[in-house]
Amino acid sequence: MKNELICIICPNSCVITRNASGNLSGHLCKRGLDFALQEFNDPKRSITSTVRTKFTDIPVVSVRTDKEISKDLIFALMEELKKVIVKERLGIGDIVIKNVLDTDVNIIITTNLLKE
Amino acid sequence: MKSKHYDIVVIGGGPAGLSSAIAAKENGAEVLLIEREKRLGGILKQCIHDGFGVTRFNERLTGPEYATRDIKQFKELKIEAMLSSFVLDIKKEDNFILTITNTNGISKVSANKLILAMGCRERTAKQVFIHGTRPSGIFTAGLAQQLVNIEGLMPAKKAVILGSGDIGLIMARRLTLEGAEVVGVYEIKSTPSGLKRNIVQCLDDFNIPLHLQTTVTRVFGEKRLTAVEVMKVDEKMNLISGTEEVIPCDTLIVSVGLIPENELSEKLGIAMCNATKGPIVDNNLETFVNGVYSVGNALSVNDLVDYVSENGVIAGSAAASSLKSGKERTFVSVNANKDIAYIIPQKLNLNSDLSNVTFYLRSKGNFTNKKIVFKKGSKILLSKFMKWINETEAIKIVLELKDLNEDLEVSIE
Numbered sequence: 292m293k294n295e296l297i298c299i300i301c302p303n304s305c306v307i308t309r310n311a312s313g314n315l316s317g318h319l320c321k322r323g324l325d326f327a328l329q330e331f332n333d334p335k336r337s338i339t340s341t342v343r344t345k346f347t348d349i350p351v352v353s354v355r356t357d358k359e360i361s362k363d364l365i366f367a368l369m370e371e372l373k374k375v376i377v378k379e380r381l382g383i384g385d386i387v388i389k390n391v392l393d394t395d396v397n398i399i400i401t402t403n404l405l406k407e
Numbered sequence: 408m409k410s411k412h413y414d415i416v417v418i419g420g421g422p423a424g425l426s427s428a429i430a431a432k433e434n435g436a437e438v439l440l441i442e443r444e445k446r447l448g449g450i451l452k453q454c455i456h457d458g459f460g461v462t463r464f465n466e467r468l469t470g471p472e473y474a475t476r477d478i479k480q481f482k483e484l485k486i487e488a489m490l491s492s493f494v495l496d497i498k499k500e501d502n503f504i505l506t507i508t509n510t511n512g513i514s515k516v517s518a519n520k521l522i523l524a525m526g527c528r529e530r531t532a533k534q535v536f537i538h539g540t541r542p543s544g545i546f547t548a549g550l551a552q553q554l555v556n557i558e559g560l561m562p563a564k565k566a567v568i569l570g571s572g573d574i575g576l577i578m579a580r581r582l583t584l585e586g587a588e589v590v591g592v593y594e595i596k597s598t599p600s601g602l603k604r605n606i607v608q609c610l611d612d613f614n615i616p617l618h619l620q621t622t623v624t625r626v627f628g629e630k631r632l633t634a635v636e637v638m639k640v641d642e643k644m645n646l647i648s649g650t651e652e653v654i655p656c657d658t659l660i661v662s663v664g665l666i667p668e669n670e671l672s673e674k675l676g677i678a679m680c681n682a683t684k685g686p687i688v689d690n691n692l693e694t695f696v697n698g699v700y701s702v703g704n705a706l707s708v709n710d711l712v713d714y715v716s717e718n719g720v721i722a723g724s725a726a727a728s729s730l731k732s733g734k735e736r737t738f739v740s741v742n743a744n745k746d747i748a749y750i751i752p753q754k755l756n757l758n759s760d761l762s763n764v765t766f767y768l769r770s771k772g773n774f775t776n777k778k779i780v781f782k783k784g785s786k787i788l789l790s791k792f793m794k795w796i797n798e799t800e801a802i803k804i805v806l807e808l809k810d811l812n813e814d815l816e817v818s819i820e
Contacts, residue, residue, distance in 0.1 A: 297611075299604045303795075336608065339456050339469055340584060341556055351559035353455035353471050362612065369584055383475060401455065402471035407446065 296330055298323040335359035342375040353401045360396050382406045410515035413439045415726050418494055419524035421449020423703020425477040426716040427522045430723025432484045440488045448474035453556045456577050463713040520698045520726045527665040527704035539625040544632030548574040548662035563658035567635050568592040569623045571599040575662025580609035589615050593637055595622040632657055665708045682749035683707035689756040690764040691725035700726055710801055728760040744818035755811055766804040770796045782816045
């Protein structure tokens with residue numbers, strides 16, 4: 292298990308460490324502490340990518356997660372995205388996968404290319 | 408050939424051009440926007456990652472989402488756009504006469520004022536002295552981004568990335584997500600060029616190594632790239648012989664900087680700034696050819712699209728209001744000390760119709776616990792304490808024009 296991280300909240304870039312009993316040190320502020328707690332216990336990320344469409348002029352459209360998703364699930368999520376083929380003229384905010392991998396996170400379109 | 412006349416012509420349909428056109432139209436001008444691609448939005452179309460609009464909208468948008476907001480407003484205002492059209496030439500007579508080519512052939516339009524929003528282009532492998540053969544498989548980061556995010560094509564199976572700028576880091580993650588192996592990112596400088604956040608979220612998250620003070624010196628391969636040679640450099644960036652290492656790969660992604668695009672500006676004889684590689688401008692972002700404005704990454708390469716859009720609002724509204732007021736320009740200088748790489752604007756027009764002056768400055772080197780100081784003679788106009796001053800992040804300062812009636816001295820103290 293990783294017990295050291297670099298805080299990315301501000302340019303201080305504190306190195307925050309976790310000892311054997313789970314106590315955190317090295318952060319200069321509360322925001323850093325909150326970031327580190329989340330990051331040590333269940334690191335989460337927003338993921339952006341593309342999915343295929345059936346339209347030849349627009350072969351792919353961009354998508355993102357509507358909430359952050361656990362880092363461990365990133366590559367499983369990419370596999371789910373590979374299965375999608377958009378067949379309608381969808382646009383920004385339209386859902387292409389609902390509740391992906393049972394996470395309560397939806398995959399939504401981020402472009403209106405198919406509507407232009 | 409009879410040419411159609413506009414108050415203001417904007418060249419470029421990215422975020423700078425869109426916000427210029429919107430601001431000009433909202434201030435009563437008849438506007439035409441000319442874009443060489445078939446869609447509006449510029450580079451944002453392919454920047455599908457998030458983090459755009461944090462200061463302007465207080466949201467973390469993706470590039471296409473950010474662009475869509477401006478495009479929607481542009482269309483609601485019924486601003487005229489000429490797409491898939493390229494400006495070949497501009498001449499200054501009584502008005503500006505633009506020669507444009509598109510599928511209808513060559514045509515001309517005339518304009519009282521011009522806003523140049525052509526953006527920037529990437530430096531290529533040829534500009535950083537990489538030796539060797541000429542195989543396929545060498546891409547700029549922006550081209551790789553377009554192939555993956557717009558065309559839906561994968562250019563790499565095993566990639567090396569040269570340069571640690573943000574686009575290079577973002578492409579390292581993007582290619583990894585799409586199944587490629589990114590062997591490493593090589594940076595000639597001793598510190599990464601990209602934001603810390605991107606080092607963590609694009610490289611560390613995927614265990615992609617970052618090699619500082621190391622650069623690519625040679626490429627191998629006949630038809631397709633088969634390997635690159637990397638070498639370490641010393642503090643003065645001289646190659647250290649004996650450190651050569653050959654890294655097998657099929658793709659080299661080059662992310663080694665951006666240069667403002669200003670061929671048209673040069674045709675007009677606009678005075679350029681050595682530090683920004685863009686035109687010298689006043690507080691209206693007007694260049695030293697009267698009636699020509701420069702905005703966005705054509706003016707200077709920005710870290711944030713929010714600043715690019717802000718440029719457009721300044722130039723668009725200043726250009727539109729000067730159509731009515733038509734005041735002569737009167738200047739004072741803005742002088743920066745040695746710790747400042749550049750400051751925009753370089754001159755102040757005291758007869759501007761805009762009551763505020765927005766300065767953007769970038770430091771030369773990194774500083775901690777210092778002040779940004781604006782002085783008029785011996786009088787201190789502003790002294791802003793900053794815990795961190797990083798050369799990778801431009802600093803924005805807004806002052807009132809009425810306080811700035813003499814030459815200014817700007818320093819880091």
